[in-house]
Structure formats: C-alpha cells, structure tokens
Amino acid sequence: MDEARRFPYEAKPFEARKVLLLAAHPDDEVLGAGGTLALLAAAGAAVRVAVFSRGEAWGDPAVRMEESRGAASALGLPPPEFLEFPDRGFAGRPDDLREAVRRLIVETGPDLLLCPAPSELHPDHRALARAVVLLVQSLRVGDDALQSLWRASVAFYEVSHPVAADRLVDITAVAEKKEAAVRLFASQQARNDFARKMLGLNAYRSYTLPAEVTHAEAFRVLAWQELQTTPLTALFPEPEGPAADLPSVGVVVRTKDRPALLHEALLSLAAQFVRPAQVAVVNDGKVPVDGVVSAFGDLKITLIEAGGQGRGAAANLGLRALTTEFAAFLDDDDLVYPQHYRRLLETAVAGRAEAVYSDALSTVQVFDPAEGKVTVRDKVIAYSRDFDPDHLLYDNYIPFHTLLFRRRLLDAAGLIREDLAVFEDWEWLIRLSRHTPLLHLRELTCEYRHFSSTQTLGEDPRSKPEFIQGRRRVLELTRALRTPAAEERLFKRLAERADRLEREKAVLAGETAFLRQQAADMTVERERLGRELATVHGELKQAGAENAVLRRRHEERMEQVNGLEEGLAEHREEVARLDAHLKSAYDEIHRLNTTLALIYASKTWKVHSWVQRIKRGLTGGKA
Structure with missing residues (x-):
C-alpha cells in the first residue's frame, strides 16, 4: 500500500528504560507527549522531564510551575524540573541551551530522548530542537554525552504544528487521563481550550489506525546516529532569523571534465542562505562547461579556462579573480549545505578569526552500471577535529571546502604550490597555520563525496601510488617544521x-x-x-x-x-x-x-629520545 510508505498505519509503543523529555514551557510536556509518558511510566520506565522556562510570558511563573507539577502527578510522573531560560528568549542563548541539554543527557543516560519538533511554530520550541540537533551532531568518539546517548533514539513531538510523523503511539487507554492533566493548566485553559484542541489532534492522529484506537500521539523518530548525519537544513529548511550584515565571500570552484557534478556543486551555491558575492569557476578539463555555468545567471560567476594546468594552478587562477574579503574553495565533486557560508561568516565575525572551518559529512556515492543508478553508502562524519597545528604536520584533517579565510592572508601564506599533483591543499594549509590559528566550527555544514562503482567498491585510495608519493612529498617539504618539541606535544x-x-x-x-x-x-x-x-x-x-x-x-x-x-x-x-x-x-x-608511527620513525624523534636518555643518565634518572 503506497500510503503506508508515507505515514504509519499501525501504532507502535516506545520501549525504553530511561526517558528524558525536554520541554520549552510548562504544559508542552503534557500537550505533546503526556499520554506516551504516562504509558512509559506505567510500564516501569524512569521518566525525567526538564522544562526550560517558567512560562512567564503567559502567566505567573509560580502558578504555571505548580500546574505542571499537578499534571505530572495526574499522569503518574515525577515532578518536572525547571530551568531558567527566558520565555520567548531561547534563540538568544544557543550555546547555553546546548550546554544545558548536554548536562541533562550526561546525567540521565536516556535510551529515549523526546524534544519539540523542528517544524514547531513557537521560536522557543524551534530553538530547543535546534540545540538538541546541533549538540548530537557535534558529539564525537570519547565525548561523555555520546557515551550517555549512544543507545538512544530521538523522538520529536508536536504541539503547535503537526510533525512529519513516522511513529504513532496508541494513547486510547490514557486519553481521558491526558485530557484531565491538560485541564489542570487552568491559567492556560482560560486563554484557550487547549485540552479540546490537543485531544482533537490526538483523535485525528488515529485516522490511519484500527477503529478501536481513538487517540494517538505522533512523533518523528531518528536514532542518534541517523540524526548526526542528517543535514541541518533537512530538519530546518528555513534560516533562523535574518542574517546580520556579514562580510563578502568569494568561492573558487575547480572542475575537470565533470559537468554533471559541477551542476550539482553550483546548485548547492545557489541554495545558500548567504550567497557568495563572487564565484570563480575554473575549468581545468577539456569538456566545455559554458552551458552549465550559463544556467546559473543569478550567481555572479566568472568562468576561467585553465587548460589542464593542474589543481594548484587552477586554484590560484580562481584566487586571483576574487576581490571579496573572504575566500573559500569548492571542488566540483563536493557540496555545501544552505547554511554553510552564513555559519562560517558568523563564526569568523563573532570569534574575530582570520580563518574558520566546519565539519563535513563524508559519503561514498556508488554507481551500479547494471541498475544505472547511484546509491549513497557509508555516511560518516570523518573530518571533525579541533585545530592542532602540530597534528596538521602529519595528517590533513581539514577538507578544503570546509575552510573560509580572509583573502589578505594570501600575502603572508602565499599562493598554492603548482608543482604538487595531489595534497596541494594540505601543504598550503600547513603554511596558513603558521600565520594564524584556524577556528573550528563543530557543525555539519557541507559534504565530502567519494565516487566509486560496484566494481571498485572496497578499494582504499590511500594505497594508490600517487597518494603515497604525494603524501611523502608534503612530509619532505614540511620536515623542518616537525621539531622534537612539536612531536612530543x-x-x-x-x-x-x-x-x-x-x-x-x-x-x-x-x-x-x-x-x-x-x-x-x-x-x-x-x-x-x-x-x-x-x-x-x-x-x-x-x-x-x-x-x-x-x-x-x-x-x-x-x-x-x-x-x-x-x-x-x-x-x-x-x-x-x-x-x-x-x-x-x-x-x-x-x-x-x-x-x-611517523613520529617514532622520524629522525628528530630519535635524536630527541637519545638526548632524553643522556639527560636521564647525567641526572641520575631524573629528566
């Protein structure tokens, strides 16, 4: 049945031992998921409810908190705890929101995390949802919050706007109890009959369920791993508020005989919340791309023919064509998500940074000749590391298109080497890092795509001779920077x-x-x-x-x-x-x-170790 692929046609309860629900205001927790919480508590789950404000914009905070406690008791839940974020002021405190969510997750270790849906109308609801998503997307191996969340699913609930549901929970058995709990919010019921309207929504949600189901609550559910690799704009398609007055950015797009991929890359530029003021498309191949470029008349594109000069030369031709304050790169096989340049520019301005980089989702695009289609495999956040100039000497952990830098840095760092067939970006990043720290924005804003086919799937590009030789060449060029002190750090x-x-x-x-x-x-x-x-x-x-x-x-x-x-x-x-x-x-x-292994094998490390042994001998074992 086609409808069943679009919307659930059967109810499915949550099975969880530890439940954490995040609500923006007193009553949201009951309106959005009161029936589900009652069922979970009755089944023996430990339920924790955190309400992030005291609801002062719509009544006396003391009254509203007491109403929330009474509703919790009516549903068989422990009293909620209240945080002190300003009602209708969540958007102004995104970092504090994220840290509060982190603390609650670490303390609770939930296997089910419920929060408002990104599609909510109220700005506080959306801000709380955004904080959850951005926190989950920022978690990396070794993070305490990830350890606390790694078996969890995240369920988005609805209050002020219907969610694109993929899970319905039958609350028929507790519908009357939920209605009674909602009516305990007398201060809010006096403003609007929320009990009737929310139970009406719950009744409507039973539309696709068997006749004996009279009420259901709807959710959109994602495992944390799935949420972590979901582009932010897939959940929040519109920017959160107008962009501030931001500096201009120009983008160098290198392409070589891949017009279809160039089209996709330019589409991602056209979808930016903050569009580039200049785009320099540098064609280093033989296939003409005039037709592709002309389709994007609303982008300020300069087309440059490089004539097969190579990756470094193509990058430099593009850089010389820019006059903007900031510059960035985008190769034709990669994508930037709509918030990419806005978030990088905002971060650079707020942090007074000369250069900033974000996180990239690494995907493998596999072409099946038999089927004639491409499937996406292995979606992981492979590149997410805080700036460490010592580590950059051994490993390039900054994909080029994640980077945004002030163009004036070219005066100090110089242009990109044109005698490197590969890793020209890594060598230049090392030079750049000698002149300015790179600020890391731990948000997923772009995509690093690897292309393969079903015949070549499983091949490791790191084993290719050109890869090995290119890496060795960069290590030789930067050998003088790898001092014993840097290696020890x-x-x-x-x-x-x-x-x-x-x-x-x-x-x-x-x-x-x-x-x-x-x-x-x-x-x-x-x-x-x-x-x-x-x-x-x-x-x-x-x-x-x-x-x-x-x-x-x-x-x-x-x-x-x-x-x-x-x-x-x-x-x-x-x-x-x-x-x-x-x-x-x-x-x-x-x-x-x-x-x-590279450190151990280096001459500087061996000399350093030898000196340390001599020192210990001279000082009687004291280094």
Whole structure:
C-alpha cells in the first residue's frame, strides 16, 4: 500500500528504560507527549522531564510551575524540573541551551530522548530542537554525552504544528487521563481550550489506525546516529532569523571534465542562505562547461579556462579573480549545505578569526552500471577535529571546502604550490597555520563525496601510488617544521586520545557482542516457535478450523513470532548502527597509529629520545 510508505498505519509503543523529555514551557510536556509518558511510566520506565522556562510570558511563573507539577502527578510522573531560560528568549542563548541539554543527557543516560519538533511554530520550541540537533551532531568518539546517548533514539513531538510523523503511539487507554492533566493548566485553559484542541489532534492522529484506537500521539523518530548525519537544513529548511550584515565571500570552484557534478556543486551555491558575492569557476578539463555555468545567471560567476594546468594552478587562477574579503574553495565533486557560508561568516565575525572551518559529512556515492543508478553508502562524519597545528604536520584533517579565510592572508601564506599533483591543499594549509590559528566550527555544514562503482567498491585510495608519493612529498617539504618539541606535544595528545578510543572501543565491542547474543537467542526462539506453529497448523488441519482452542494457540504463537520478528529487526538495526560506530572508532585509531608511527620513525624523534636518555643518565634518572 503506497500510503503506508508515507505515514504509519499501525501504532507502535516506545520501549525504553530511561526517558528524558525536554520541554520549552510548562504544559508542552503534557500537550505533546503526556499520554506516551504516562504509558512509559506505567510500564516501569524512569521518566525525567526538564522544562526550560517558567512560562512567564503567559502567566505567573509560580502558578504555571505548580500546574505542571499537578499534571505530572495526574499522569503518574515525577515532578518536572525547571530551568531558567527566558520565555520567548531561547534563540538568544544557543550555546547555553546546548550546554544545558548536554548536562541533562550526561546525567540521565536516556535510551529515549523526546524534544519539540523542528517544524514547531513557537521560536522557543524551534530553538530547543535546534540545540538538541546541533549538540548530537557535534558529539564525537570519547565525548561523555555520546557515551550517555549512544543507545538512544530521538523522538520529536508536536504541539503547535503537526510533525512529519513516522511513529504513532496508541494513547486510547490514557486519553481521558491526558485530557484531565491538560485541564489542570487552568491559567492556560482560560486563554484557550487547549485540552479540546490537543485531544482533537490526538483523535485525528488515529485516522490511519484500527477503529478501536481513538487517540494517538505522533512523533518523528531518528536514532542518534541517523540524526548526526542528517543535514541541518533537512530538519530546518528555513534560516533562523535574518542574517546580520556579514562580510563578502568569494568561492573558487575547480572542475575537470565533470559537468554533471559541477551542476550539482553550483546548485548547492545557489541554495545558500548567504550567497557568495563572487564565484570563480575554473575549468581545468577539456569538456566545455559554458552551458552549465550559463544556467546559473543569478550567481555572479566568472568562468576561467585553465587548460589542464593542474589543481594548484587552477586554484590560484580562481584566487586571483576574487576581490571579496573572504575566500573559500569548492571542488566540483563536493557540496555545501544552505547554511554553510552564513555559519562560517558568523563564526569568523563573532570569534574575530582570520580563518574558520566546519565539519563535513563524508559519503561514498556508488554507481551500479547494471541498475544505472547511484546509491549513497557509508555516511560518516570523518573530518571533525579541533585545530592542532602540530597534528596538521602529519595528517590533513581539514577538507578544503570546509575552510573560509580572509583573502589578505594570501600575502603572508602565499599562493598554492603548482608543482604538487595531489595534497596541494594540505601543504598550503600547513603554511596558513603558521600565520594564524584556524577556528573550528563543530557543525555539519557541507559534504565530502567519494565516487566509486560496484566494481571498485572496497578499494582504499590511500594505497594508490600517487597518494603515497604525494603524501611523502608534503612530509619532505614540511620536515623542518616537525621539531622534537612539536612531536612530543603531539605524541602526548595522541596517546591520550588513543587511550580514550581504546576504552570506548572495548565498551562498544562488549555491547555489540551482548546485542548479537540477544539476536541469536531471539533467532533460536523464533525457530522454536516456528516449529511449534507448524505443529499447530497440522493439528488445525486435523481437527478442523472450528477448533477454538487451537485457533487461540495459533494466534498466540503468531503474535509471539511477529513480536520476535519485530524485536529481531530492531536488534539487527542496533547492531548495524553499533558496527558503524565501532568502525569509526577503528578508523580513528588507525589514523592515530599511522601518525604515531611517523613520529617514532622520524629522525628528530630519535635524536630527541637519545638526548632524553643522556639527560636521564647525567641526572641520575631524573629528566
């Protein structure tokens, strides 16, 4: 049924042991998810409700908080806790919001996190939803909040605007209790009959459910891993408020014989909340791109023909064409999300930074010749590291299109080397880092795309000769910068990070093994029930369809099998998510070990170690 792919046609309760609900105002927690919370509490879940304001914009705060406590009691919930964010003032305190959400997650360790949907009308609701999304997207391996959230799903609930639901919870059994709880908010009921209207929405939400279901609450649910790799603009398609008066930015777009990809890259520029004042498209290939460029008349594009001079020369031709205050790069195979330049510019201005970079989602685009289509695999945030000039000497962790820099820095750092076939961006970033720190914006604002086919899938580009030779060349060019002091600083930081990763890897491996065993046990149980079901089928055939006892046994076993199938599917999804997370940890450990190996093998490190041993000998073992 086509409708079932667009909207749920069956209700499905949440199964959770620890629940954390975040609400903007007293009453939101009941209006949006009161029935679901009552059901979870009755099933034995530990429920924690945090209300971020005291509702002073619409009444006496003391009255509103007391109403919220009374409603919680009526639903069988513990009293909510209240934070002191200003009613209708959340948007002005995004960092404080995010830190408050982090604290609550670390303290609670929820396996279900409920918060307002990004589609809400009230600005406080949207600001709280944005804080949750940005926090989840900023979490990395080793973060306490990630450890507390790694088994959680995030469920967005609706209050002031219907959510694009993919989960319906049947609250028929507690609908009257929810209505009574809503009516306890007398100060708000006097303004508007929220009880009637919200229960009306809950009644409407039962439209696709069986007749016996009279009320349902709707949610959009994402596992935290899925939320982390979902572009912000997929959840918040409109910018949050008008952009401030920001400096101008020009973008150099390098392209070579890939007009279709160039079209996609320019589309992403055209969709920017803050558009580039200049775009220099540098064609370093033989395939003409005039037709592609002419389709974007609303972008101020200068087309430059490089004639196959190479990546570095193409970049420099583009840079020379810009006159803007800030500059950025975008190769034809990458994308920038709509908020990209706005957030980078805002961060640069707020931090008074000369250069700033964000996080990129790394994806593998696989072309299947047999099917004639492209599928996206391996969506991970592979590049997210705070600025460390020592680490940059060994590993390029800043994709070029994540970077925004003041164009005047070219006077100090110079242009890009034109004699490097690859890694010209890395070598230039190292030079740039000698003149200014790079401010890290830990937000997902762009996409780093790898292209492959079903025939080449699994090949590691790091093993290609040009990759190895290019890396070796950059290391040779920057050898003088890798001093013993720099190596010792980096070694200490990497060793600490590797230790944290190993501990997290052990935890993840244990949890994954536990879930695998649970899935295996469920498979055995499913097979046993299947055999019993076959026996019941045979007995039914012999005894006749009228045998009510056997029918009941048959229906019971079918329900058990279906329940196990559902649970098994969820376990498999959880194992898959854990495997992906574990792979990220392994990849990060591999990168760290590679860098450590380079340090150990360097002449400066060997000389430094030899000097340290001599010092210890001269001082009687004291360094």
